[in-house]
Amino acid sequence: MVFVSAPAFAEHHEAPITIVIHGGAGALGPGRYTPEQEIAYKAKLTEALNAGYDVLENGGAALDAIEAAIIIMEDSPLFNAGKGAVFTREGKNELDSSVMDGATLNAGAVAGVTRIKNPIKLARAVMENSEHVMFAREGAEEFAKEQGLEFVKPRYFKTDARWRSYKAALEKEKHDKDSALPHDFKYGTVGAVALDINGNVAAGTSTGGMTLKRYGRVGDAPIIGAGTFADNKSCAVSATGWGEYFIRLTIARDICAQVEYGGATVADAANDVIYNRLDGMGADGGVIVVAPDGTFATVFNSAGMFRGVKNATVESVAIYGDED
Template sequence: MKKPFAIAIHGGAGSILRARMTDEMQRHIEQALDQAVSQGHQILAQGGSAVDAVVCAVSILEDSPYFNAGKGSVLTAKEMVEMDAAVMNGEQRQAGAVAGVRHIKNPVQLAKDVMQQSGHVMLFGEGAEEFAAQLGYDYTEQDYFFTDRRYEQLLAVKAERATALSESDYPDDHQFGTVGAVALDNNGNLAAATSTGGMMNKQYGRVGDSPIIGAGTYAENHHVAVSATGMGEVFIRCGVASDIAARMRYLKEDVHTACTAVIQGDLKKLGGHGGVIAIDSSGEIHFGMNCSGMYRSSIDIHGRKQIRIDAYEV
């Protein structure tokens, strides 16, 4: 009997302003979501692992300038990118993460190698890039990541001396930029991956929830895989991803109930806006958010594909 497999991805959540999204921009975003979820699903359909599927999907989103990860990363106060990523394999709860990397085209791929080849869980900054060099990764100049759109956003933020804009010129000015994927393969293994450029105008080597296992990324066979996107500091304080898994493990809640309880509960009370994507051991997919939108897509166990942006779209 053929076992179920499925995949879900996200490209960030927040106050996504449709009124400021051109038809061309929406088309590029939806095309990238379609390509990412389709290629990840193809790996699963060919008997590939959930880990390979989520890394493939996230890499495609990292290559797009329309998401806050990889090529499209926001700029720090020093006008450069500092990227974070994590991968987790639910089979034995293996995990790998990198933080504060500046010259790696696809941080999620390096996070996978940290998990599989380093003997560690997280590597930071120069150490992570030294490890990458030993594995033969190309050194990617900062110019690759620079886009006019991100530079204009940074200048506007600096003018307001803030890390978020009160007046929006782009549809994602209030978006909590992260990309992620979760998957179930036909061996019953779950996996999650998350990647981000972090917070616009960030300082002091700030690291958010994306590379922190149990906060922005988590996978545990027989229960759930989760990738989060939102206000990183609050997601860390609430241990969002691991809290969802714990509710399923100990309270026997289904994936929808557990995600809703966390996203609409203490996280929201503490001012943590954003969302999660999650998939359980039977392939049931959940998109949860307490904000107006999330770039998202999935292909379920029946092969049905969906691509959505607004929160009300089901």
């Protein structure tokens, strides 16, 4: 368990602007990466964190902040979202994303897109420019054309590192039919939650899904209430982990419900859901959470989680479980 928290600032007229990000959780124990790789990951996390915080510091909306942060990670080959997406069993890249506005409870999501450079932009366009919450596959891309969003060729998403991991996963599966592949690989979902100066929270999540996922598989990232949820009455959550379990447990909504109806702190709610519920089902992953009073948490039961937080008093990025 890892979590950090900031005190409430009830005496302030302006909310204590805060952004928290993640770049995936999983088998991220010390020694997995070289010192140079660790530096590269932390530099990109810092870049994303600063992009989002700059928006907040200039009076921008939480929605704009999370989008700015997630775009940085989608454009990086380091994370399993956008450019660095993992491969399906058929050797393709299929992307999912979602966003939610805590002020209005409006939400947007896309699943299975293959040519959209920044799926988080499309998820937001669905939220703001359609009467629906989710579009999938060809329909999502047709809507993206109407919105004038940037398309790329599918090969844009391919990276050598992900392709090698894909081949290794195929080989492992062939020789070890009992292998639980989800436990052996990092869940590279990226996400962000933010609190803006007006006291509004927002959450967004983007992913390439699970290595070797089967045809049409959709995980928790685009599912509102599972991988993403935001409500000014409680908190904003973005999740990363074994998606099937996050869907079954409606992880993101459960955390916010505990805060709203049970009076739990964001840290206590996140710890309960990750350690008592998710862990109890034999699954792993993590969440980032921020509340309208500025309290926040990063909680995971995996070996590590790429993460970062920034507000007026705290600025940090980390990978492993003992760095906070």
